Amino acid sequence: KAGVTQTPRYLIKTRGQQVTLSCSPISGHRSVSWYQQTPGQGLQFLFEYFSETQRNKGNFPGRFSGRQFSNSRSEMNVSTLELGDSALYLCASSLGQYSSTDTQYFGPGTRLTVL
Amino acid sequence: GNSVTQMEGPVTLSEEAFLTINCTYTATGYPSLFWYVQYPGEGLQLLLKATKADDKGSNKGFEATYRKETTSFHLEKGSVQVSDSAVYFCALSGSSGGYQKVTFGTGTKLQVIP
Numbered sequence: 001k002a003g004v005t006q007t008p009r010y011l012i013k014t015r016g017q018q019v020t021l022s023c024s025p026i027s028g029h030r031s032v033s034w035y036q037q038t039p040g041q042g043l044q045f046l047f048e049y050f051s052e053t054q055r056n057k058g059n060f061p062g063r064f065s066g067r068q069f070s071n072s073r074s075e076m077n078v079s080t081l082e083l084g085d086s087a088l089y090l091c092a093s094s095l096g097q098y099s100s101t102d103t104q105y106f107g108p109g110t111r112l113t114v115l
Numbered sequence: 116g117n118s119v120t121q122m123e124g125p126v127t128l129s130e131e132a133f134l135t136i137n138c139t140y141t142a143t144g145y146p147s148l149f150w151y152v153q154y155p156g157e158g159l160q161l162l163l164k165a166t167k168a169d170d171k172g173s174n175k176g177f178e179a180t181y182r183k184e185t186t187s188f189h190l191e192k193g194s195v196q197v198s199d200s201a202v203y204f205c206a207l208s209g210s211s212g213g214y215q216k217v218t219f220g221t222g223t224k225l226q227v228i229p
């Protein structure tokens with residue numbers, strides 16, 4: 001079974017631009033979660049989508065948004081980029097069950113650098 | 116809310132040394148517990164998990180036992196290798212605010228020297 005894929009793997013943008021990152025979950029997984037990872041803040045939860053609906057949201061400004069398509073693929077968008085948005089963005093997929101045993105599987109991440 | 120506390124790193128060990136990375140948690144109900152590993156430049160990989168009290172998760176020589184009485188899930192390995200150098204994250208999945216949510220610790224960097 002193919003794992004979680006994220007595209008692109010690396011991205012360089014300038015302040016004020018916007019960016020869209022893509023995530024394809026493991027086949028059959030209906031939940032996709034997004035995380036931001038930085039050396040200073042660690043792993044921070046952005047949002048979770050299940051069946052095209054945002055099910056949970058972290059504490060990030062409205063510049064960060066996402067969506068999920070009917071095939072469970074997900075995109076996240078960051079508008080008006082700031083230097084502090086430079087990070088590794090990780091996507092994780094799971095079956096999406098309302099159960100604590102539901103395991104998340106992570107993609108390799110997209111490394112975003114804002115200049 | 117739920118929380119996970121891991122020992123601060125970095126942890127530096129010689130090859131073949133014994134490894135313990137402490138992890139304690141706070142949660143309501145019956146969470147599942149996980150250890151993830153992140154190698155340089157990569158995403159997180161599931162290392163092991165335990166879904167109920169007294170369960171032992173194990174993989175690649177690593178072990179962790181779900182201790183409800185001490186709310187702990189310490190990661191251990193009897194003999195580390197240079198290839199084990201990575202960042203290790205403890206995590207729990209449980210109910211928080213009506214949702215199933217995964218909460219991660221801050222990560223512990225392990226460096227193994229030959």
